[in-house]
Amino acid sequence: MAAAAATLARRITRSGVLPLCRRLPVWGRAARRPPGLPLAPCRAFSNKKIQVDMNESSGVATMKFKSPPVNSLNLDFLTEFCISLEKLENDRACRGIIITSAIPKIFSSGLDITEMCGKSTEHYTEFWRAVQEMWLRLYSSNMVTLAVVNGSSPAGGCLIALSCDYRIMADNPKYTIGLNEAQLGIVAPFWFKDTFVNVVGQRVAERSLQLGSLYPAPEALKFGIVDELVPEEKLQEKATAVMAQWLALPDHARQITKSMMRKAVLDLLVAHREEDIKNFTSFVSKESIQKSLRMYMEMLKKKKS
Numbered sequence: 001m002a003a004a005a006a007t008l009a010r011r012i013t014r015s016g017v018l019p020l021c022r023r024l025p026v027w028g029r030a031a032r033r034p035p036g037l038p039l040a041p042c043r044a045f046s047n048k049k050i051q052v053d054m055n056e057s058s059g060v061a062t063m064k065f066k067s068p069p070v071n072s073l074n075l076d077f078l079t080e081f082c083i084s085l086e087k088l089e090n091d092r093a094c095r096g097i098i099i100t101s102a103i104p105k106i107f108s109s110g111l112d113i114t115e116m117c118g119k120s121t122e123h124y125t126e127f128w129r130a131v132q133e134m135w136l137r138l139y140s141s142n143m144v145t146l147a148v149v150n151g152s153s154p155a156g157g158c159l160i161a162l163s164c165d166y167r168i169m170a171d172n173p174k175y176t177i178g179l180n181e182a183q184l185g186i187v188a189p190f191w192f193k194d195t196f197v198n199v200v201g202q203r204v205a206e207r208s209l210q211l212g213s214l215y216p217a218p219e220a221l222k223f224g225i226v227d228e229l230v231p232e233e234k235l236q237e238k239a240t241a242v243m244a245q246w247l248a249l250p251d252h253a254r255q256i257t258k259s260m261m262r263k264a265v266l267d268l269l270v271a272h273r274e275e276d277i278k279n280f281t282s283f284v285s286k287e288s289i290q291k292s293l294r295m296y297m298e299m300l301k302k303k304k305s
C-alpha cells in the first residue's frame, strides 16, 4: 500500500501537480519516539522576520511572523518565508505547520504596498516572482498547514490563511479578514481568486472580491472564510487539537487528496507564471494605479492623526 502510494505520488510529482515539493508522501513519516525515551527537544530557527519552532516529538512546527509594525509582506519577508517553508518541507520529521503572528492584533497586513510604489520594472518582477513562489510553496505543501489568525489579515495576509488546510481565527470582531484589493483600486490576480473560490465558493467570492470586503471575525466565519472562531487565549490549545486530528490520518492519503483538490489551480499559475508577472508589472506601473496606491498609503497615515 505504501509502495503504491509512493509510485502514484512520484507520477503526480512528475506531471507537475506539486511542482515545488520534492518529498514523496510516505505512510506516517513523522519521527517516531521509542517509548521510554525522554521528549525530543524543540529545534528552532529564526531569521529576522519569522520565528520557527519545531517540536520534534509531535512533528509540528510553529511559524510566527514577527515583522513590526504589521507583518507586511515585503521581498525580504517573502524570501524568508519561502526558505523556512522549504526547510520544513525537506525535514522528514515535520508533518505539520502552524502559521501565526507574534505581533499583537495583526496576522499580516498583506503585501507591502511600498514594494509596489515608485519602483523599477525589475523590482516589480522580482517582487511578484517572490509572491508567486510563496503561494506555490504554501498551497502545494505536503505538510498539514494550519493558519491561526490572531489578528487582522487583509489581502495577501488573507491569501496566506486561505492557502492553508484549515483556519482558526481569534473571536474578536475588531479583527478583519478578506481580499480587499478592490478597495485599493487594484485587482486580485486569478490565483488569489481561485484560492478564494476553492474555500468559499463562487458566489461569496464574487461578491466579496467586487466589493473588496473585509469581514469582522464573526462574519468571516459565517461566509466560510475561516473554519472556527476561538477565544484568543484558547488559540494555542485549539491549534494543537486540530493539528492532532489532521495528523491522525495516514500522510499519503491526505497528501494525495490535497494535491488532487488543488492541482488545477496550481497548474494554471505554473503554466502562466511569466505572463502573470508581465501582467502585474504592466498593471502596477500604470500612473493611475500608482496614484491609487499612493492615495491609499496616505489614507492609512491620515487615519492615525
Ligand SMILES: CCCC/C=C/CC(=O)SCCNC(=O)CCNC(=O)[C@H](O)C(C)(C)COP(=O)(O)OP(=O)(O)OC[C@H]1O[C@@H](n2cnc3c(N)ncnc32)[C@H](O)[C@@H]1OP(=O)(O)O
Residues within 6 Å of the ligand: 069, 070, 072, 106, 108, 109, 110, 111, 112, 113, 114, 152, 154, 155, 156, 157, 180, 181, 184, 186, 187, 188, 189, 280, 283, 284, 297, 300, 301, 304
Ligand atoms: C496589482 C495586483 C494585485 C496585487 C495584490 C495585492 C494584495 C495586497 O496584499 S495589497 C495590500 C493590502 N493591505 C491592506 O489593505 C492593509 C492596509 N493596512 C491596514 O489596514 C492597517 O494598517 C492594519 C489593519 C493592517 C493595521 O492597522 P493599525 O492601526 O494597527 O496600524 P497602522 O497605523 O494602519 O499601520 C502601521 C504602519 O504600517 C503601515 N502599513 C500598514 N499596512 C501596510 C502595507 N500593506 N504595506 C505597507 N505599509 C503598511 C502604515 O502605513 C503605518 O505606517 P507608518 O507608521 O509609517 O504611518
